Amino acid sequence: MDTLTGSMAPELFYGNLRREIAASNRDHRALSIISIVLNRREHAGVQETDSVFSERIVKVSSVISHGTRADEFFSRISEDGFWVFIRGNTENARIAIARANLDSDIQVDVIEREESENFHTWLRRVDGVHFGS
Numbered sequence: 489m490d491t492l493t494g495s496m497a498p499e500l501f502y503g504n505l506r507r508e509i510a511a512s513n514r515d516h517r518a519l520s521i522i523s524i525v526l527n528r529r530e531h532a533g534v535q536e537t538d539s540v541f542s543e544r545i546v547k548v549s550s551v552i553s554h555g556t557r558a559d560e561f562f563s564r565i566s567e568d569g570f571w572v573f574i575r576g577n578t579e580n581a582r583i584a585i586a587r588a589n590l591d592s593d594i595q596v597d598v599i600e601r602e603e604s605e606n607f608h609t610w611l612r613r614v615d616g617v618h619f620g621s
Contacts, residue, residue, distance in 0.1 A: 490549075493549035495549050495562060495564045497563065498563050498564075498565055500563070501561065501565070502607075509606075509607055509610075513604065517575065518575075518576050518580070519576070520573075520576060520580065520600045521601075523569065523571055525569035526544055526545060526568050527593065527594075528541055545568070548570070549564065549570065551588055551589070551590065552572060555587045555589075560572060560573055561573050569595075569618060578600045585598075599613055599617055
């Protein structure tokens with residue numbers, strides 16, 4: 489568990505993701521990950537403090553937690569963001585994003601798994617979006 493937010497640890501997220509990929513390969517269903525990144529806010533040229541940023545991280549975690557369905561799960565993957573797993577395609581993920589009603593300054597991207605894409609390839613693509621590489 490993440491100590492700040494209480495969200496799922498990344499290793500548990502990865503384990504669940506591997507199982508979902510295996511099931512998806514059998515059932516031919518779409519899977520998506522929503523990447524959520526919070527940027528530090530600035531006011532009058534001063535960046536928000538660590539404590540204020542931490543409060544926002546906790547708030548977003550709570551919003552995600554309350555907005556996810558039983559078959560969805562999420563993890564705090566980076567200091568400033570989360571990954572949310574969705575059974576479904578990009579459109580299904582966009583509906584989930586709308587349910588969460590996140591602040592407009594939060595960066596949200598959807599990375600749908602390509603058919604038969606393996607765990608490592610998909611994670612590399614999600615990493616590239618989330619971490620901007």
